Amino acid sequence: SQQGEEDPQALSIQEGENATMNCSYKTSINNLQWYRQNSGRGLVHLILIRSNEREKHSGRLRVTLDTSKKSSSLLITASRAADTASYFCATDAYNTDKLIFGTGTRLQVFP
Amino acid sequence: GAGVSQTPSNKVTEKGKYVELRCDPISGHTALYWYRQSLGQGPEFLIYFQGTGAADDSGLPNDRFFAVRPEGSVSTLKIQRTERGDSAVYLCASSYPPGELFFGEGSRLTVL
Numbered sequence: 001s002q003q004g005e006e007d008p009q010a011l012s013i014q015e016g017e018n019a020t021m022n023c024s025y026k027t028s029i030n031n032l033q034w035y036r037q038n039s040g041r042g043l044v045h046l047i048l049i050r051s052n053e054r055e056k057h058s059g060r061l062r063v064t065l066d067t068s069k070k071s072s073s074l075l076i077t078a079s080r081a082a083d084t085a086s087y088f089c090a091t092d093a094y095n096t097d098k099l100i101f102g103t104g105t106r107l108q109v110f111p
Numbered sequence: 112g113a114g115v116s117q118t119p120s121n122k123v124t125e126k127g128k129y130v131e132l133r134c135d136p137i138s139g140h141t142a143l144y145w146y147r148q149s150l151g152q153g154p155e156f157l158i159y160f161q162g163t164g165a166a167d168d169s170g171l172p173n174d175r176f177f178a179v180r181p182e183g184s185v186s187t188l189k190i191q192r193t194e195r196g197d198s199a200v201y202l203c204a205s206s207y208p209p210g211e212l213f214f215g216e217g218s219r220l221t222v223l
Binding site for chain 1 (some may be wrong): 115144
């Protein structure tokens with residue numbers, strides 16, 4: 001089963017634009033993570049935000065977390081063609097280390 | 112090695128055969144995860160090891176699937192009597208301590 005659900009399922013933008021992806025989850029969590037996956041490759045960790053944090057930045061990435069709404073968003077600013085990939089949120093249910101992934105957003109950035 | 116290594120990268124087998132997929136985690140990582148990913152879907156949790164023991168195997172779909180990690184390092188995912196529906200990419204990840212996961216490139220299994 002999948003704990004998280006991302007929307008939109010697919011997103012197409014031009015280089016230089018910002019991309020926003022949203023993730024909703026079902027149960028209380030310790031932390032939420034975002035991963036990126038290039039086609040045919042393994043997943044790469046982008047950023048982790050703890051349940052007591054509301055916002056976190058890493059380079060062009062900005063993640064927000066709203067535990068009351070059980071949702072998170074990932075913003076990629078000034079997107080590049082190289083950002084083209086699938087993006088997944090992942091959560092660990094409270095008191096477990098099991099990490100459950102969402103359904104993903106497929107981002108296409110056109111040069 | 113520097114990263115998580117999975118072998119084979121590709122495996123084609125016939126329905127009903129037995130398959131083993133191997134994962135060599137990052138040295139020192141105590142936690143090891145197996146996921147299965149079908150085309151266009153997110154990774155589906157199968158099993159998670161902390162050290163040698165399976166801390167959570169609730170994602171294994173049925174008793175044809177089994178995984179071991181006898182020395183707390185390398186893990187093997189074993190699939191008996193394979194079915195066409197088992198075709199997917201099997202991903203392994205490791206971490207220390209549990210938190211950020213480091214993934215291998217996956218083993219693509221095709222059951223004919």
